[in-house]
Amino acid sequence: MEKDDLASGTSSKSSKLIHGGLRYLEHAQFKLVFEGTNERALLLKRAPHLVRPLPFLVPAYKQSRPGLYKLDVGLWIYDGLSRFSSPKLHKTYRTAKIHELEPLLRTEDLKGGIVYYDCLTDDARITLENALDARALRAVVLNWTRVTSLTRDGGRVIGAEVEDCEPGQGAGGKRIAVRAKVVVNATGPWSDKVRAFVGESPILRPTKGVHLVIDERRLKIAHAVVMQGRSDQRVMFAIPWGGGRTVIGTTDTDFQGDLDRVYATPDDAAYLLETANHYFPTAALGKADVLATWAGLRPLVAPSAGLRSESDTSREHHVIDRPGFITIAGGKLTTFRRMAAEVVDRVGQQLGKIPVSTTGERPLPGSVGIEGDADLERIAARLVEKGLDVAAAHHLAFTFGARAETVAGRIADDASAGLRIDPEQPFLAAEVDEAVEHEFARTLTDVLGRRMPLILRGRDQGLAAAPAVAERIARRLGWTADRIRDELDRYAATVEDTRRFR
Ligand SMILES: Cc1cc2nc3c(=O)[nH]c(=O)nc-3n(C[C@H](O)[C@H](O)[C@H](O)COP(=O)(O)OP(=O)(O)OC[C@H]3O[C@@H](n4cnc5c(N)ncnc54)[C@H](O)[C@@H]3O)c2cc1C
DSSP: OOSSSTTOSGGGSSOOEEOOOGGGGGGTOHHHHHHHHHHHHHHHHHOTTTOEEEEEEEEEETTOSSOHHHHHHHHHHHHHHTTTOSSSOOEEEOHHHHHHHOTTSOOTTEEEEEEEEEEEOOHHHHHHHHHHHHHHTTOOOOSSEEEEEEEEETTEEEEEEEEEOOSSOSSOOOEEEEEOSOEEEOOGGGHHHHHHTTTOOOOBOOEEEEEEEEETTTSOOSSEEEEEOTTTOOEEEEEEEETTEEEEEOOOEEOOSOTTOOOOOHHHHHHHHHHHHHHSGGGOOOGGGEEEEEEEEEOOBOGGGSOOSSOSOOOOEEEEEETTEEEEEEOOSTTHHHHHHHHHHHHHHHHSOOOOOOTTTOOOGGGTTOOSHHHHHHHHHHHHHTTOOHHHHHHHHHHHGGGHHHHHHHHHHOGGGGSBSSSSSOOBHHHHHHHHHHSOOOSHHHIIIIISOHHHHSTTTTTTTHHHHHHHHHHHHTOOHHHHHHHHHHHHHHHHHHTTTO
16 A cells, blocks of 8 residues: 555655675675575566666775775685675776776776776666565555544554545545555555554654766766765765766755655755765766756664664664554565565564565566567567667666557557657657556556656656646546646646756
């Protein structure tokens, strides 16, 4: 059950990396790195269309800490903890080679650097594929359905009051009571709000993280470049995002505001641009170069919650068990499968015997029958044979994987489904139809914000395409002219929030 769209919270606002977290080695958090790198290996096999290897370059300058030697040792440990399952082993290079690999990188005091591998994903889509898989296994998946209170019998939680909160329904949606043997609270930054329904104490200390999207013509890089914040030495990245875009992120600041309205401020943008401009001096990026931003909250468990032994701000997850009510908070996108398995085991302990989890072997819906890149390239080639242009065919294959031909099949029935909805990006109208008919999308922002994220990738953030996309959705969902207008207004307001840094 999800009060908004699937992945509308933090899970579409991450750095989109499937990684072990090299920097956790500094705090000797070997377990976290072991789990992350091993999940990375598993996801590379179980979802190859959505989890793609990405080379990272760590430049080493005279004043860099750790220096090149220590970094090399650290990366041997990183590769070792992954049981050498990294897409490629790391390699150390001298200054001249680093300059050749990333010509825009500052060369003053550059001593060399290291290239290692992690992965890039589409966080919203990998979340969605899990929901599609759950539905295929007969789970009832509901978005736009909010838990408004929990029901109790004595000390035990026995269900919840839920409300249909899809926008555009006038005076509030239908409310029903749901009974459950166990309720799992997996609401990320909202965990404390749900815990408060039954008087449980707060456990979170959320922090905000912001990313900036830049046209790659302003900053073209071939590797994710690891940078250290100018003012605080924090690790951040410049990431080649494909589709002509480069991403810079992230920040990490305490957050006390409205959990439902998180956006990048002028200070956030200035902080990220200062560091990017130090590492890439000739780029001379300014706020006018920022095409889009996204901001999300890390659902970190506060040290004061008394649930941890160490006092650092660990990314570890926590599971808190009460009769009929289990909260899971913290952790990373990368380890979602392990976290879910742990929760299901805890549910099993309360319910009695449950079947053994198969998520370690079970492919996600888009990777059924897909072994790797060769299969995805074959799908793309078949789509080209059927008349799609190469960019669109490649985009469909590496977004939908095994489902790409079904999505493209919509064009045979309706030629308008083959039209692009943005002049620069390869998204097709067929994806709008797929989103509303098969992928749970209920609003314009569900479609343009997450299923085909023009809000982040489009030069105008999808504003020009929005009316035609809304009309297309309206034909499928039976929207009135008023609802179309509301949807367009809500989308424009969402875009406006991403521009508040200006
Ligand atoms: C800036 C940033 C960068 C990150 N980068 C990475 C990265 O590169 N790699 C990585 O592995 N991890 C990364 N993370 C961490 C990762 O994104 C999060 O740990 C993960 O997405 C959290 O998922 P979640 O399901 O706990 O929370 P969410 O994704 O926020 O999901 C919780 C959902 O609960 C819903 N909800 C809330 N209240 C209710 C209610 N009453 N009824 C029904 N539904 C409700 C919300 O609408 C929300 O969608 C990053 C996090 C941030 C903030």
